[in-house]
Amino acid sequence: MSGSTINALVSPEGSLEILSNYEVNLLKNRNAGGLYRLFRQCALAVLNTGIITDDCQDLMRAHPDFDIHLIPQPRGLKLELINAPAHAFVDNEMLRANREHLFSVLRDIIYTHASPKFAPLRNSTQPDDLTNTVFHILRNARALQPGRQPDLIVCWGGHSISDQEYQYSKEVGHQLGLRELSICTGCGPGAMKGPMKGATIGHAKQRVKNGRYIGITEPGIIGAESPNPIVNELIIMPDIEKRLEAFVRCGHGVIVFPGGVGTAEEILYLLGILLHPDNADLPFPVVFTGTQENAEYFEMIDKFIRNALGDKAADKYEIIIDDPVRVAQTMKKGMKRVETFRRAMQDAYYFNWVLKIDPVFQLPFEPDHENMRALELHRDQPTHLIAANLRKAFSGIVAGNVKEGGIRKVQERGPFEITGDPTLIKPLESMLEQFVAQNRMKLPGTSAYRPSYRIIDTAA
Template sequence: MTAPTINALVSPEGSLEILSNHEVNLLKDKSEGGLYQLFRQCALAVLNTGAVTDDCQDLMQTYADFDIRLIPQPRGLKLELINAPAHAFVDDEMLLAIREHLFSVLRDIVYTHSTPKFAGILKGNGPEDLTNMVFHILRNARALKTGRQPDLVVCWGGHSISHEEYQYSKEVGHQLGLRELSICTGCGPGAMKGPMKGATIGHAKQRVKNGRYIGITEPGIIGAEAPNPIVNELIIMPDIEKRLEAFVRCGHGVIVFPGGVGTAEEILYLLGILLHPDNADLPFPVVFTGRKENAEYFEMIDKFIRTALGDEAAKKYEIIIDDPVLVAQTMKKGLKDVETFRRAMQDAYYFNWMLKIDPVFQMPFEPDHENMLALELHRDQPVHLIAANLRKAFSGIVAGNVKDGGIRKVQEKGPFEITGDPSLIKPLEAMLEQFVANNRMKLPGSSAYRPSYRIISTAA
């Protein structure tokens, strides 16, 4: 069945209205060094805002005839869309939110890839350079707001969750909104959409007119997790590592809902950073929460963390079951501690400069068969490095599940192989089996999950 499409000319909205000739040529360039394919992929994803899919390849195949062209104008530029998804339009007019997202894509891709000072950083550079790059991208997107107290709560959780879990995440968002807190998520469906939707109602009740619903994504994931319709600030970071750093630099606290391997990756990234000695006294509230039916899920997560990283890691978060009000109250109190600390240290409210991030968490990890098999999953290393390598393992599985490049690698050479110390591998395997059994790897109703990984057990 062919999906309905439409052709249209679209004017800029919100982010970027003029381009240099150099930038235009990069966006038109279909060669390996050009930006056309990247721009087309991300543009198609945002045109599917609100669509329920986690299959990047299926999206690309459904709209294989989609094309996007830059049309120079005397007063700026327009985008010509050919065979664009019809559900992005109402009465032949593009939805305003999608138009904003489309030009956010253009803004972030152009800024990251055409700015000379970023050329070397994208290939790998020092930790300060990488953090500065994250800062500059966020600032260019106007995501760093001065004059606001700490109020941005990052919400992580699965895109593949039950209706009941979605409703719970929405109620937590509602309680956060009643306390005039804003939401930042990975911008997709499920536990990324629920808190935003709930917060809109809470903000409406409190007459909050400047509520923020920030979605932070990256090119490899956006096709599988298209922005949900509530996102009013979309930011596309160059890769998953900079996406994760953006969350913890601009967010003031984190709430984690039930999820799968992507959520596990985020948890390990966060705990690995918070376990660094330089961050010992830095307040950063973290709450794991879900319905009473999710108590067993968080017991599993807690057990895995204690087994892999030790009891000290478990002190970095609080588990609250089936109590949205308490979650919001706990986060509100935690953000007040953040405000007090940053005021005393004369640190910015809008960007967490004092947070120490080891370079191992910043350098891009390329998930391929060689790198996945070479992961150092053993005990003979500092605990934050154990967290870093486990994070990479989950990142590779995410890539094999939903990212176009990772899916192709698995199709060509079979599942990624993971091996290491049995004291780490066995708990990892058990948790992955639970994710599969509980349908946390794919969206409900999608085709049966085929593992993108294979655990290779070794003798103790």
């Protein structure tokens, strides 16, 4: 991963040109209360676009001498980069995509951590405040476009996928682009990049000049899934829960490609929300899709969902195997239903206010050994709470796999322990074993996967 480096002064690109002295001091502050370390980590991630890694610690270790300084200018602001990765430049000029992403990072970190207007929402646990937090971050990033018809398809799937799976995701994106639909993903490689790459060709064929390739990430995961260069709107949410809410509030439909625990977390989050009685009549097209070789994978996912959440949950999605055209047609038809419903409900096209999200899906979950062991993985609770607790289990495993804080906790105290009703955790253990066997936990060719979790069978 390491290589040649470069020193450079970089001017803003489209997001944030001026800062107050208070904001500058926060970004310079290298103590626990400052933003320097967070800004440096996210900046390094966006400068490593295209580099194959899924370990935040590996990224940081590979660039120990990288530094970033804010340089006030009479006409605004510049960033001084010290020992920046040279592959982010061409002929000593930073690639425009990297520059856009770099200042998107600056914009979102400043807004969520330093904006006085944002302060009342920052630490609130009230459901409306949490949703307003998501709305304000998206609005500040200019991601909400009120004059646009529903067209944003959220694509979820693994960063560690086979070449065949990647090509399939690209073809689905191509078909979506031909139908003038835009793409939103987690912004990284694999199934997050493929649909965007395919859509660029479809948009080019249709002469679509305003195609959107939105990448939504969060600080804990950006180093493991650096933004791919196709992303033209990068947004950094404060945590995984607000990232997930941003997907379902601004997206109009979801396509799920094969993936690992992160994808499973997204599926459980989405189904847990759609199963809420208040969302029973809300149109939200969801398709699981992959190649013919992925048929068994989706049979496994479908079986797990039916066992954990019941057949009613399976009614919320359609499985389409090896048919990109049908996937795109299904989404295009779904956009018409979404438009009709939003108009009837007088709900915004650009932000789904009507969607009911239970607070259990909004409050940040801190993956540590105590919280993971305390998860209520039993059937004596409403179905949406089963989904919420399973979502947290997957979130903890993601943290232990790729997030710096989670990796460190596992290194210090061993794997997270997961226990509960055998009828829930046995299928969970089986599915996790399949993810490991199919190389969906770590990128092939990187370090061998060492489980960040341990399933504890209390009935044994």
